[in-house]
Amino acid sequence: MTSTAPKPASTGPAAGSDTFDSLDPRDGSVVATHPRHTPAQVKAVVAQARAAADWWADLGFDGRRSRLAAWRRLLISRTDELAALVSHETGKPLDDARIEVVLVIDHLHWAGKHAKAALGRRRAEAGALMVNHTATIEYRPLGVVGVLGPWNYPVFTPMGSIVYALAAGNAIVFKPSELTPTVGRWLVDTFAEVLRGTDPGRDDAGHVFGLVTGEGETGAALCRAGVDKVAFTGSTATAKKVMATCAESLTPVLVECGGKDALLVDHDADLDDAAAAAVWGAMSNAGQTCVGVERVYVVESVAEVFLDKVAQRAATVRPGGEPRSIYGPITMPSQLGIISDQIDDALSRGGRAVVGGRESVHAPYVDPVVLADVPEDSIAVTDETFGPTVVVNRVRDIDEAVERANASRYGLGGSVFAKKRGYEIARRLRCGMVSVNGVIAFAAMPSLPFGGVGDSGFGRIHGRDGLREFTRPLAVSERRFKSINVMTFDRPGWVVKAMTVLAGLIYRRNR
Structure with missing residues (x-):
């Protein structure tokens, strides 16, 4: 595949350094060659x-x-x-x-x-x-x-x-x-x-x-x-x-850092919307999304109907190398082994493959995989996957869903589908961002801070x-007029006592 990508300049601090190639993961063709900067060049x-x-x-x-x-x-x-x-x-x-x-x-x-x-x-x-x-x-x-x-x-x-x-x-x-x-x-x-x-x-x-x-x-x-x-x-x-x-x-x-984001489905959720969000959130970009949907907790009373809707949608999704494919390859080849190991662990420990399975991994692509009833201590539930797989587990009620979602060492994003209590459920989640009746919408809103807690990191963009x-915040105080100055050894002896009395008068009444 021929690339029209711009070539890096050969002049400047990187001139003469070692080089490496960037590759198209679909066919291994070289996109461009770049310098490998040394510490001195970085400085x-x-x-x-x-x-x-x-x-x-x-x-x-x-x-x-x-x-x-x-x-x-x-x-x-x-x-x-x-x-x-x-x-x-x-x-x-x-x-x-x-x-x-x-x-x-x-x-x-x-x-x-x-x-x-x-x-x-x-x-x-x-x-x-x-x-x-x-x-x-x-x-x-x-x-x-x-x-x-x-x-x-x-x-x-x-x-x-x-x-x-x-x-x-x-x-x-x-x-x-x-x-x-x-x-x-x-x-x-x-x-x-x-x-x-x-x-x-x-x-x-x-x-x-x-x-x-x-x-x-x-x-x-x-x-x-x-x-x-x-x-x-x-x-x-x-x-x-x-x-x-x-x-x-x-x-x-x-x-x-990474995430193991959960999507919670309450009993009154719009199940069609929730299923569409779960499949897109898990499969888009081949699942290589830090705030992608990797776990779903659905209330028992609607679990079977919801899982059927997810399976029907996921079964129609296929990866490919064409510009208009649904999603592309696994960009980093080493991730294929992680995805395979998680599928194997989930199935060997009693989980069910509702869509796909072990055969879904065929480098450099992974077909959609929907797993159900996977033990909570399986690595498919505890560890970040970064592939087009999703675990759907049923819970007795939304309280258990919140408890399981928060049990992860990660805490990046999350999603809640509920008609009545969406915001109430969202604010109970231990993470940095939540979409209610949607998925990953917060990332598209420039006014909202983005970042996580726990193993998902700290700080916000x-x-x-x-x-x-x-x-860096710069705080500046500037004296407006001359008066008695407490911040000096020249202050009269009565000043501190007067300040103490004044503080009592002011703040005893204030709430």
Whole structure:
């Protein structure tokens, strides 16, 4: 398969380094060749970003917004080009790739528009005892943010950090997954193209958003390169390694790890909607979605009808390598063994294969698999699958469904289908995001923070929380007029006693 993907530049810090190929997982053809950056080269890219960071921050909210808007317009005009590249490197259908790009366009708009309101200087309450002072707070950029991106959504997921960090005034050094480096190269190159148009002759503008490529060693080098924060998306095991590396220099981290998200179906749910959501949430992108549906807990009174509806839908879904297939291959070959092991464990321990089974795994594809009545301590229930499989287990009532959903060590997203008590059930779930009578809808809403708890990580991207994640709060107090100053050794002896009496008078009545 011939690729029109842009080739990485042969000049700059990476010149002369070792190289590696990115491959189309559908047929193993080479998409592009990329440099394997050494630690010294990574430091050089970070140093370039550091030099550009002050200029980017000094543009202010309006200046950054106009440049992000120009990038947004470029993405709109070249959506098909980027989508085709995503399809090449991941194997996913073109429409799935287009969805990624469209969502990023929406997030670019939201972050640029709302950064000023979320981060700009505002008045704070000084308090009754400090009436002679004003108090303000603003959120200042950190400087340089390192972003370690995943391969399953190589545009949407890392851009959830990149876009918000840029809008907040930071420079970026991006290390994409070694499976999708060409997508990363495209993003960096197009942003530089935009800045060449908006800021001609500004040499450091091209370093606001830098790129390093390679495997885990390159990622570790970025963690050690003196960035001001690292945003990581990937497995929990790798997140622990990233955190340990960043701890060497007390570099703060944001980690968004895997999930074992549950969909809960109450007795009064619309079963057709719930079944459609369960199948799409489990099978789309070949199940390679951190907030995909991996477990379903359905109330006993509607379990058989619901399971029949799921089985009928899943049986019609087939993977393939064509641009318009329902879903594509398993992008990372090593994941095929994990999927097989989970299916085997579930079936050997009494679970039922309602759709598919062991024969569903045929590299590089996996046909849909629906398992039922699987023991809760099976790895198909406890461990992230990242494949087009789903476990459907029945429960006596919604209380048991909540209990089982919360028993996981993960806590990323979730879904609830219920006509009457949807929100009430949702707020009982131990996770970061919940869709009621829908699935994964929260990810498409730029105003909502995205992130998890437990083994799913910590910190947030998207929304106001996502903007503030890449800043440091700066609190400033300023004396308005001269009066008796408590904060000095020159204060009269009666001042502290008077303050104590005043505090009692004020706060004894206040609630």
